Amino acid sequence: MRTCTLSLLLLLIGFSAIAMPLQEEQGTTLSGEQQTALFTQSVQAFSDKLFFAADVAGRNRMISPLSVLLALGMTANGSVGATQQEMLAVLTDSSLTVEDLNQASLSYLKSAGKELSIANSLWLNDRMDLSSRFLSRVRKNYQAEARNLDFHTQKSTKVINDWVSDATRGAIDGIIDQVQPDVILYLINAISFKDAWRNEFEERSTRDMTFHAKTGDIRSPFLNQTSHYRYLHQNGASYLYLPYKNERYAMAAILPDEGGDVYTFLDTQKRAGFSSSLFAYLQQAEYENITLSFPKFESNYADGLVDELQRLGMKRCFDASLADFSAMLASNRPDAVIDEVLHKTFIRVDETGTEAAAVTAVIMKATSMAPTETLRLLFDRPFFYAILDLERNIPLFMGVLDNPKP
Numbered sequence: 001m002r003t004c005t006l007s008l009l010l011l012l013i014g015f016s017a018i019a020m021p022l023q024e025e026q027g028t029t030l031s032g033e034q035q036t037a038l039f040t041q042s043v044q045a046f047s048d049k050l051f052f053a054a055d056v057a058g059r060n061r062m063i064s065p066l067s068v069l070l071a072l073g074m075t076a077n078g079s080v081g082a083t084q085q086e087m088l089a090v091l092t093d094s095s096l097t098v099e100d101l102n103q104a105s106l107s108y109l110k111s112a113g114k115e116l117s118i119a120n121s122l123w124l125n126d127r128m129d130l131s132s133r134f135l136s137r138v139r140k141n142y143q144a145e146a147r148n149l150d151f152h153t154q155k156s157t158k159v160i161n162d163w164v165s166d167a168t169r170g171a172i173d174g175i176i177d178q179v180q181p182d183v184i185l186y187l188i189n190a191i192s193f194k195d196a197w198r199n200e201f202e203e204r205s206t207r208d209m210t211f212h213a214k215t216g217d218i219r220s221p222f223l224n225q226t227s228h229y230r231y232l233h234q235n236g237a238s239y240l241y242l243p244y245k246n247e248r249y250a251m252a253a254i255l256p257d258e259g260g261d262v263y264t265f266l267d268t269q270k271r272a273g274f275s276s277s278l279f280a281y282l283q284q285a286e287y288e289n290i291t292l293s294f295p296k297f298e299s300n301y302a303d304g305l306v307d308e309l310q311r312l313g314m315k316r317c318f319d320a321s322l323a324d325f326s327a328m329l330a331s332n333r334p335d336a337v338i339d340e341v342l343h344k345t346f347i348r349v350d351e352t353g354t355e356a357a358a359v360t361a362v363i364m365k366a367t368s369m370a371p372t373e374t375l376r377l378l379f380d381r382p383f384f385y386a387i388l389d390l391e392r393n394i395p396l397f398m399g400v401l402d403n404p405k406p
Helices: 031-050 065-076 081-092 096-111 132-144 154-167 262-268 273-283 307-310
Strands: 005-007 012-017 116-125 145-151 183-196 208-214 216-233 237-243 247-255 286-295 295-303 336-349 352-367 382-391 394-401
Touching: 005 116, 031 081, 031 096, 031 145, 031 273, 065 081, 065 096, 065 132, 065 183, 065 336, 065 352, 081 096, 081 273, 096 132, 116 132, 116 154, 132 145, 132 336, 145 154, 183 336, 237 273, 237 307, 247 273, 307 336, 352 394
Parallel strands: 005 286, 116 145
Antiparallel strands: 012 247, 116 183, 183 352, 208 216, 216 237, 216 286, 237 247, 295 336, 336 352, 382 394
């Protein structure tokens, strides 16, 4: 056995899918086993495409491809024709139909244990009506809760963000800055992961060490432990796998050799199969006695994903003149288009384990809504004003403004 000291630069969380039997539904010709296998392949392929679609240098970038896929998978149920084909081509490499994606997603949701919590929700402008078929499919296959809200009130923002906070166990406190009244629908996925290391680090062994960041050296706390870990040297880098108590989950960490850097390494990995290689190398890795020094850290990341998704080929759904979401809204309602895809993530790594969370919000707007009548008021002459306690119906202040600059 050899002893290696590693100061790790890149963290990748990999969640493996568990095969679950799926019930046949109209619109699919695949068996449950085929759906599960293709779903796993699709998530891996989508993970590679989405992760490499943007510059990762110097941003502590972390995404949850699964969260994005589930949010867009719900949305795809409201799409038809070329819009749906484009979405499926990006999400599944066209290997799954919407029904296949629905059933495979439901299977994965049902397989998740207490360490991995997945929640979905729909938040509908109370001026709009959803197609009953769309609503039924999303509720059934994504276990999504649906609520109507008045998007003209600040309270709606709090209601949605409170749901996000609850669904991520407090790790992410919200996804919407301000609900907009011209939004039709928010489709939101939230994922929360929390598990302890199989071999927890001793707090007394944590000490400050130097982390060589791209922008310069940083003194930061490091976890330290000597233990047996699965390890493999491949592609000019060290691959380390840290197991959690629930051994269904592990953290994969990749450290390029001395003289290299993680950004150059990732440039060489911009190919199909990077995600699948993480699992393949796990099978090849052997247990080594490792003296490990690992950063203790906490990080937040937020991004809008429209540009990345458009570069991947998902274009019609963002184009008001081309998008076809006619299966989403009731027949007497306006057409819809995806306005934004918001994504937030959080991760904390310490002596006891890892907590990570992600939220993805797909924001739908109307391509043609009747304009709301606007009343113009110009307070350019003396006026009365009052500050009121609306709960007790008491005027707190009352006055008349004669001159704004006395």
